[in-house]
Amino acid sequence: MPDKKDSHEHHHDLIPHLSPNIIHDPSAGTSGIIAGELAANERSLISQANLKSHSYGSIAPSDESTLAAAEENYAIDDPHGGYALPRAQLYTVVSCLFMASYLAALDATVVTTLLSLIASELHAVQNISWIATAYLLSSAAFQPIFGKISDIFGRRALLLGCSLLFGIGCMICVTDSLWWLVFGRFVTGIGGSGLTSIGTMTMSDLIPLRDRGLYQGLANIFFGLGSASGGIVGGLVADTLGWKWVFALQVPLALIVGLAIFFNLKLPAGSPGLGMHGEDIRQKLKRVDFLGSFCLISSLMLFLTAASMGGREIAYSSNSFLGLILSSFVLISAFVYVEAYVSAEPIIPIELLGNRTVLASSLTNWFYTMAVFTTLFYIPIYFTSVMSLTASQNGLRLVPNFLGVSCGSVGAGYYMKRTGKYYKLAVFSGILSILGVVKITLLTPQTPVWQQFILLIPSGLGYAAILTVTLLALIAAAPMKFQACTTSIQYTFRSTGSTLGVSIASAIFSNIVLQQLTRNVNAVVSDPKKAAKIIAKALDSTSYVNDAPEYVKGAIRSSYDAGCKGAFYFALLTIILGFVSSLFMREHKLHTSINRD
Incomplete structure (x- = not known):
């Protein structure tokens, strides 16, 4: 961890403990990528003709005979x-x-x-x-x-x-x-x-x-x-x-x-x-x-390194950070070129983004993941820095979120099993998630304790349901032989969403806190050197507010309040974008047999 500075000027780029590390996206590990079912005897996995001619299993309109012919090679004998x-x-x-x-x-x-x-x-x-x-x-x-x-x-x-x-x-x-x-x-x-x-x-x-x-x-x-x-x-x-x-x-x-x-x-x-x-x-x-895989993995490694260490080990304005971002951009551009024009069997066919449901579900997961991980990261910071809660009190308030996520996932799955539908569920879950994040933006130290405990349940429940819905929509939207390719696209969107979202929120939070601390602390501390030391300590640790002189505690808390609210409003914006994206998904048939009968 870098040494503390006597001046606060460097903290604009480096806030050691507040800048996010890479946060593992649980959705990415469970719902993010599904069966890739490709033809055993086809050398070319995808073509523009296939994409344009295939109905993708939509409920209406659809040509059932065409769909059956397209997937007849994938039938399993005597499914149980x-x-x-x-x-x-x-x-x-x-x-x-x-x-x-x-x-x-x-x-x-x-x-x-x-x-x-x-x-x-x-x-x-x-x-x-x-x-x-x-x-x-x-x-x-x-x-x-x-x-x-x-x-x-x-x-x-x-x-x-x-x-x-x-x-x-x-x-x-x-x-x-x-x-x-x-x-x-x-x-x-x-x-x-x-x-x-x-x-x-x-x-x-x-x-x-x-x-x-x-x-x-x-x-x-x-x-x-x-x-x-x-x-x-x-x-x-x-x-x-x-x-x-x-x-x-x-x-x-x-x-x-x-x-x-x-x-x-x-x-x-x-x-x-x-x-x-x-x-x-x-x-x-x-x-x-191999070439496409190398470009994709290298690009993601550089991007995630920059996102996780930017503002912590690496200053946002440094040549190292800019170099990582530029190199990542060059490699991802090379990946797109390789997949589109070079590789005979691309790891992620870019053409598949022409499927409306594939693109919509990917963007939905991208934006929802940004929003939810931003709130999961900054609500504990709000509880600690603004409301002065202990670590155990903070942790207890996060426990009910697991209940919401569990109910959302299983409940969405049960609903689709009973009805065979999911579009209306996606709309309802999106509205519930937006209302949940709106409630988070209204959080204050005066919020009743019982509301603090259930604060994350609406957005967590809605997010978990959306993950399951978009998973099923994606599988049903693509022919069986293209499923791995389409879900790899979605997986890439989701795996970067959590890191990118928290990183952007961190930049917003850091800038607001620095500006507010500079104004608020200097308003109550006349000695510039003493004010600079207080600001540096406040930037270095959220717990400093409990040890700070009594006359500056209010200034520090209000600064952190403003910073967290900035992150919460970013989460609200991204979850609205996710909801809008989900509206472009189509309803597809959920088959009752592995052979899609």
Whole structure:
């Protein structure tokens, strides 16, 4: 963490503890990417002719014979009551996928209570942030490519590989070297991102659309439990066995997941999850879009590094920050060119954005994720800096949000299972989310305690429902053989939404707080040097308001109040944009069989 400055001028760019780290998007791990079902014998995955001629399964108008002909090669012989596996085998696989999702989410947050302990033991306090950032960077950057790769090599092979990577990464973390620990976290992040994204794809290979949302809601609960319990589990294990056991104990769990997948995930003939048939490893490798993958992963890595460290380790006005942003832009431009004109089998076909529902659902998730993660990040700051709540009081007020998210996910899935519809649900969920964020913008220290506890429930419930709705809309909108490509697009939007949203909100918050502190503190402190020191301390820690001289506490609290409100209004703007985007989705048929009968 940078040293405090005697002057406040540098804090405009560097506010160490308030600028966001990469926040793992739980939606991205569970709802963000679904089954990629591609033709086993087609070399060209997509063409303008296919896109223009295909009806995308819309309810009306549609040509059912054309739709049936387009997907007849993807029928599964004798599906088990509409599912791809017998019930006992299905439940075993799904349970393992839930466990994999829980592990990946837990590993994203398990170090939150261990950072200071690990950094002190390894004498690496200055590089402490990399222990958490390495996992989140690799997790977000690699997830968009798993859809296409699993379509080539098959879901089971990729799940086994990701389980192995996850376990190896955890083993590497049992070390006395900081940089080996960082490398281990990076490897674990790749494995964890694959477990969540490919696991979600696999569920779509197994479960018909009509029931898919309900299973996704359950998956969201497990992922949420993993995220919520990471810090607690990490602290308990570290206190009893030592911090290295936090990583070591995850190895056998990853092994159990891998073994269960190996023995039970045996997809029937005709399933797109089996990968490319009749080709050896060399032929399959030739299908991989290595150049496009490199450009996409590199661009996301640079972008996420800039977003997570900008204003903290790297000043917004510095050449390093500008260089990261420029390089990311160049690489993403190169990726678009490669996908559109170079690659025979692009990892993410750009043409698919011509599908209205694909584009609308992607933008919906992008804007909603920006809004929700902004509120999740800045409401605790408001409670701490403006209302002077303790960490435990703050945490208790966030617990009901998990209840709202769980009810929203499962409730949306159950509604779609019963009705086979989702458009009206998307509209209702959007209105509920907007009203929830409006209520957040009206938060004051005088807000009744009971309202503080339920503050996040409306937006959390609406957001969780939207995630499930857009997931089903996306799957139903695209032909089976294009599902991985379309959902990779959505996944890319969502995986960047949380980081970009919190980063923009952080810039808004930082500028407002600096301006307000400069004006308010100088109004009550006549000595410029003393005022500058108070401002620097207030910028450096939200808890300083409790230790500050009594005569400046009001000035500091009002400054933080204004900064948080700026972030809340940004969240309101983005969630309205998300709602408008959702209105452009079309209603599609939710089939009751894995064969879309």
